[in-house]
Amino acid sequence: KNEVEQSPQNLTAQEGEFITINCSYSVGISALHWLQQHPGGGIVSLFMLSSGKKKHGRLIATINIQEKHSSLHITASHPRDSAVYICAVLRGGNNDMRFGAGTRLTVKP
Amino acid sequence: GAGVSQSPSNKVTEKGKDVELRCDPISGHTALYWYRQSLGQGLEFLIYFQGNSAPDKSGLPSDRFSAERTGGSVSTLTIQRTQQEDSAVYLCASSPPPPGTTQYFGPGTRLTVL
Numbered sequence: 001k002n003e004v005e006q007s008p009q010n011l012t013a014q015e016g017e018f019i020t021i022n023c024s025y026s027v028g029i030s031a032l033h034w035l036q037q038h039p040g041g042g043i044v045s046l047f048m049l050s051s052g053k054k055k056h057g058r059l060i061a062t063i064n065i066q067e068k069h070s071s072l073h074i075t076a077s078h079p080r081d082s083a084v085y086i087c088a089v090l091r092g093g094n095n096d097m098r099f100g101a102g103t104r105l106t107v108k109p
Numbered sequence: 110g111a112g113v114s115q116s117p118s119n120k121v122t123e124k125g126k127d128v129e130l131r132c133d134p135i136s137g138h139t140a141l142y143w144y145r146q147s148l149g150q151g152l153e154f155l156i157y158f159q160g161n162s163a164p165d166k167s168g169l170p171s172d173r174f175s176a177e178r179t180g181g182s183v184s185t186l187t188i189q190r191t192q193q194e195d196s197a198v199y200l201c202a203s204s205p206p207p208p209g210t211t212q213y214f215g216p217g218t219r220l221t222v223l
Binding site: 031035044097098100101 | 142144151152153154157165168198200202210211212213214216217
């Protein structure tokens with residue numbers, strides 16, 4: 001079993017829909033990152049969380065440390081949100097990262 | 110520059126040759142990370158530097174891989190006697206102190222081993 005599991009692997013939505021991507025992890029962590037990778041390959045860090053909830057524009061990320069679970073939500077999705085979203089955890093006690101396999105999101109106009 | 114830069118952007122080499130990949134982090138960022146993304150695969154952690162020190166090198170795939178960082182800034186990832194399975198995009202990221210803060214990714218170096 002991977003240390004970081006994401007679901008779904010692939011997600012297709014219509015423009016305007018509310019999107020949720022889930023991430024579960026099995027190791028102790030000091031922080032969790034949500035990353036966005038566009039088709040050209042560039043990676044952007046969206047959020048870094050160690051507790052609670054963060055919001056940036058239409059993006060919301062939450063984390064439940066007790067349940068070892070995080071979610072990334074996109075409200076009013078748009079075709080430009082189409083990308084691979086990657087959950088990554090910074091392991092507690094180390095500074096190495098473990099990555100989920102990514103969720104490929106396609107938002108259709 | 111404003112962001113993390115990596116060079117070269119593309120590298121094609123023959124099996125058995127050595128290659129050196131370079132990462133210039135954002136000025137003032139004390140932490141530097143190297144990752145690898147093979148074609149169609151997820152991201153894989155290779156090594157982390159805090160300053161010039163790499164506390165844990167266990168993520169490096171084999172002893173053909175080495176990395177160093179000098180002056181708390183530029184880092185080089187060296188792959189000796191390259192193999193076809195080394196073909197991947199090698200990504201560098203840096204972050205400011207303290208550890209665990211947001212990482213800023215470079216554009217990557219696409220390595221192709223023929």
